Amino acid sequence: MYTTVLSILHRASGVYLSACGFLFVAWVAAAALGPDAYACVTHFLGRLPMRIVLAFALAAFWYHLFAGIRHLFWDAGVGFEKKAARASGYLVVALAAAAFLATLLLTPAGRFLAGWP
Amino acid sequence: MSGTHGSASRHWRNQRMTSIALLPLGLWFLFALLRQPSLEHAIVSGWFAKPLQALLGALFGAALLWHSMQGLQVVIEDYVGGALRSFWIGLARILHLAAGLVLAAALVRLAIGGAA
Numbered sequence: 340m341y342t343t344v345l346s347i348l349h350r351a352s353g354v355y356l357s358a359c360g361f362l363f364v365a366w367v368a369a370a371a372l373g374p375d376a377y378a379c380v381t382h383f384l385g386r387l388p389m390r391i392v393l394a395f396a397l398a399a400f401w402y403h404l405f406a407g408i409r410h411l412f413w414d415a416g417v418g419f420e421k422k423a424a425r426a427s428g429y430l431v432v433a434l435a436a437a438a439f440l441a442t443l444l445l446t447p448a449g450r451f452l453a454g455w456p
Numbered sequence: 457m458s459g460t461h462g463s464a465s466r467h468w469r470n471q472r473m474t475s476i477a478l479l480p481l482g483l484w485f486l487f488a489l490l491r492q493p494s495l496e497h498a499i500v501s502g503w504f505a506k507p508l509q510a511l512l513g514a515l516f517g518a519a520l521l522w523h524s525m526q527g528l529q530v531v532i533e534d535y536v537g538g539a540l541r542s543f544w545i546g547l548a549r550i551l552h553l554a555a556g557l558v559l560a561a562a563l564v565r566l567a568i569g570g571a572a
Contacts, residue, residue, distance in 0.1 A: 353527045353531075357527065360521060368558050368559070368562040370500045370562070374497040378497065407478075448495065
């Protein structure tokens with residue numbers, strides 16, 4: 340049950356990050372268009388709903404990265420036994436949560452997302 | 457990728473390649489983003505105006521969009537059947553290709569300092 344939930348979460352975070360990839364492209368394109376277009380896009384991204392979207396993207400990034408590493412180990416034939424898979428599942432969630440909180444609370448951009456000035 | 461949607465094993469291997477490429481490139485992008493002193497236009501356009509940073513940005517964007525397309529294709533193939541499957545995969549391909557072209561043009565403009 341637990342491993343199934345994590346597997347679906349890997350997919351869901353991947354689809355979410357796909358959508359955010361288009362935000363990344365729009366952001367770089369706006370920067371290339373010039374200060375006015377850029378200000379328009381960052382104003383949009385800086386509003387509360389989009390800050391929440393981006394904070395979830397940060398969480399999805401870390402979860403997908405660590406869960407992806409777990410999948411690469413499985414592909415190499417390592418850690419596929421039920422007990423090992425459960426343990427690595429907990430490790431992935433713990434690492435993702437720690438990395439998410441660290442980047443959210445300890446960096447200027449993260450604190451911006453969290454709503455602190 | 458000829459015929460239907462390419463052979464499953466090749467798709468699987470290519471997806472592993474973009475996964476591995478995205479480990480360093482994704483971490484580079486996140487930390488480069490988070491360590492910018494601010495996200496004002498001058499700072500961000502200055503960031504991508506440096507040749508190495510522009511190159512890393514292009515590699516990250518290419519790996520990201522390719523991996524995104526690979527992942528979405530697997531998800532669509534698992535959940536959508538019939539004629540709609542080809543439609544969604546085709547739409548995703550067009551959107552990813554367009555995003556790739558826009559990103560490439562934007563990075564070139566930033567690299568030559570055209571957005572200052």
